[in-house]
Amino acid sequence: MIYDPAPLAVIVFILFVVFTVGLSFFLGRKAKSSAGYFAAHGQIPWAVNGVAFAGDYLSAASFLGICGMIATYGYDGFLYSIGYLAGWIVALFVIAEPMKRLGKFTFADALDAKFNSPGIKAAAGISTLVVSIFYLIPQMVGAGVLIQPLLGYPHWVGVVMVGVVVIMIVVTAGMVSTTWVQFLKGSLLVLFSGILVVMVLGKGLNAKPDAFETLGPVARDSLAGFVSEDRKVMPADDGWQDQDYIRLRKAGASGFDLFRVESVDGTDNVLLREAQVIRTTDGQRLVDGSPIGTDADQKQLRPVGHVSKLPDGQEQTGPLGPIEFFNTIRDSELVLWGNETVVHDDGSKSTVYFQKPTDGTRVLRPGEHPKFAGIRGDNTIDKINFLSLMLALFCGTASLPHILIRYYTVKDGAAARKSTIVGIATIGFFYVLTMYLGLGAMTSGAMDLSDNNMAAPLLARSLSPLLFAIISAIAFTTVLGTVSGLILASSGAVAHDLIGGVLGIKLSGEAQVRVAKLAAVVVGIIAIILGILFKELNVSYLVGWAFSIAASANLPALVMLLFWKRTTKEGIIASVVMGAMSSLGWILLSSDTYAKVYGWDPADAIAPFSQPGIVTIPLAFLTLVVVSLWSQPKPAIG
Amino acid sequence: MNMEDSQFSPASPQRRFNTRLGLILFAFYSLLYLGFVLISALATDMMEITVVAGLNLAIVYGFGLIFAAFVLAMAYGLLCKTETTPPSQEDVQ
Known part of the structure; x- marks a missing residue:
């Protein structure tokens, strides 16, 4: 389809960007110390953090991908909504409060709280980088894909624009400005999706038997x-x-x-x-x-x-x-x-x-x-593949570093708990809306056959030009909120975990912030380059990779550290490495990757099915137990 | 990180209660989710059975899972006991 970009959408988007960047500069003075830059001094009110969770988590994959999938095939897209939300239960009941108590700035902090081992910092820092970059690429490509129909600029402009705006947001005030951007984005996304659903229901359904000959x-x-x-x-x-x-x-x-x-x-x-x-x-x-x-x-x-x-x-x-x-x-x-x-x-x-x-x-x-x-069908492998996907969605959420670092922005465990509850309410409400948005688009007469990611914006266009402008601008800002979180998580992994923890270079608070800002700029530029290089590829499956790797590498180590006293540092390192390597290896040898990435015959794939979680998550648990038992300290203390 | 105020210091009774409650609710929701996933994978046709108000099991169970997450989260928030925080140098304010 050919789109006429809406000038109004450009104006709404520019207003949002000017407002958020202005706010970032205003907040910049609050983020001069490490505690300010990485964790907003732990002073974010829990309710704001809860909505920011939604802004951080609901990426373009949720808003555009799920709506598009429901609009094209119906209920199946909603399975992702269910799985993505269920993951928050793990976050709330198991991870939230200990995460806040154990760590300070990064995911590696929490994992390393008991042992203070450079090995754990290295493994967790690298795992953070890998997961965040896999998550980042589709967001950046998405920015480029969206900008053409929505705002009327070529692909690279979208990628560069998102990259530059996000680098500005992160560099000026780190977690402080990232939080407010995510809060704004989360509120706007849920509010306007709600309005869209009210309009869909208000319009009802029309029969058009003669739409095509x-x-x-x-x-x-x-x-x-x-x-x-x-x-x-x-x-x-x-x-x-x-x-x-x-x-x-x-x-x-x-x-x-x-x-x-x-x-x-x-x-x-x-x-x-x-x-x-x-x-x-x-x-x-x-x-x-x-x-x-x-x-x-x-x-x-x-x-x-x-x-x-x-x-x-x-x-x-x-x-x-x-x-x-x-x-x-x-x-x-x-x-x-x-x-x-x-x-x-x-x-x-x-x-x-x-x-x-x-x-x-x-x-x-x-x-x-x-x-x-x-x-x-009757094929057991297909059924296992499905179970494996649903398991990865369930376990993945509470292992995504860019989500977990939000727990450091509130003051204590109780605030971490309350903000997760607000997050679940906001995100759950949004996922309820996805089913109506998707089916609304399916029956709107406005869908683009060549691009089902456009389902939600096109649904808005079929209802009102103003709403289209707003939803387009929101779709684009959706990318900003998520990318800010990812770049912040990556910059923390580089500056705090790898340079500070592994190389042992002791930096003062302000020097550490300078290094982190530099890392954010570098990661941002890498993200821009990857976003342009991967232009032609449909990279949405990379989000699935990120979930599987996070669930396999991070969750078993974190859970066992919390609940099994005999866990050793060797066990944690082995579990993170085994989880990451096995899930990544599995994915690279799977039929999906054969077909979509290498362009080979999927029948030749070595991995028996595409989704690794059901094998690699238990494998990481097992590795941790075996290595921990083998490396128990000789004279047992206490 | 100071070990004294970490997860690994002896937990207060309130924290032990909260952790236990969290694990019980987690187990309950996991079973609910497992049920949904297993029906979808192994007895897919069951999802088409009309359950209530003309809605099929897929819709009722799917929306139910989202709703249940919210209800359990609220219950957890209401039932959790407030911890008496030991005075620590990191607790400014």
Whole structure:
């Protein structure tokens, strides 16, 4: 689709940036000491910290990724909402208070609280860096991908803009300004998502059976001579032979109209359902055979997403309640879109998008997305893969360093607990909204087939231009909040854990802050470069990597340190190293990575399934126990 | 880090109570989550059964998990005992 950037969105976004950067400079004087820079002096009110948790945690993956996935396949995207929220239970009941008591500035502090070992600092510091950078890359690429349709600038501008703004936020006032940026972003995201859902329910659902053309039924034998409104069937050549599609063309017109040929059960007749195709050849993009564009002889992919039948033959429902909304969808027929690839004689490829009339019940249950379809089959490996993913989501949240360092910003264990409760309420409320946003987008008639990440902003556009501007600006600021947290966590790992703890270079408070700021600038620049380099890749799966590695490397060590008295420093180091190496190794040898990263045949992959958690999390626990028992101090003390 | 005020000093009775309560609630929620994940993976069709108000199990259990997280979190917040903080040099204010 071609987007007209909204000037209003640019204005809203610039206002947000000017406000946050101004605030950062204003707050800068509070962050001159290490305690100020890394932990905001532990003076952040718990309620603010709770909302900041939401601002830190709800990355573009949550807002755009989950909404897009629900809008395209239904319930499956909501599985991520459930898993991401459940992880907070681990954070609240197991990690929150000890984390606050044990540590001071970084995740490594907490892990090293009992032993004061450079080895633990090195392992935890490096694990923090690896997890944060994997998390960072998709955020930066996301900034570039978003800026084009939302604000109208090229990819690199988005990446550089986010990078520069975040470096300014982090360098001026460290955790103090990062907290307020995340607080603002968290509040705005939840508030406006709420408004959007109220509008979706207020509008209700409309049936549009004629949104796309359906022709026939026609006898299959007479298809070659079929004519409709002066359009004749084009010869099936250049890759279109032996496909379930026919192309209709009007003499003198540009391009063609594509139809999918579908058998009518029990007869020799077929129905022709309109499809859309986009072809990339010699650097040119063609939509339905015409150059892409908005002129008379050009075409673009048309927006999709509609209800074809409402219950009882209604045309529109009017306002719906939250439960009524689901029940109406359940009894409706929706049109989802599938896609497949057609290869042409010159080797170029077309992506064909075709309609899939779908029973409403199917979008309200798990197992529709190709990634989750395995749970409906008989293949045990697919089911284990699913369990492994859900385990990684559950264990990953409470092991993400950029989330954990927020616990140092409040004054004591009780405040850590209260802020987590506020975080759970805010994040949980947002995840409830994702299901409505996703299904709202699915039925909005505004979806972009080539980019389902745009579902939430496009849903807003279908309701109000002002809301589109605000939601676009918020989507972009979503990246700012999360990236600030990640860069701060990385700079702490470098300055406090690696330089201070491992190399043993003793720095005064202010010198340490200067080093940390320098580290933030370097990590920020690296993030900008990676964001531009990875432009062409769909890197959203890196967030999944980050969760799996964090859950395997960090959680077992942290939990055992808290609850098993015989844990030794050797055990912790071995567990972190084993967890990180085994999960990363598994991922690099998995079929997903084979297909998406190396471009190899996924069938050759060595790892039996994609998600490592179910193997590598227990492995890290086991490593810790075995190594700890082996390295028990000889004369037992106490 | 001073060992005296760390996690590893003898815990106050209040802290022991809070830790225990946290672990009990954690175990309860884990079972709830495990149930959801196992049904999704092993008895996927069960998710389509209508449970209440016309809503299927997938919706009720899924939203239920989010709601339960909130309720348990609130319960934990209300039941936790306030610790009598031992005076320590780090507790300025």
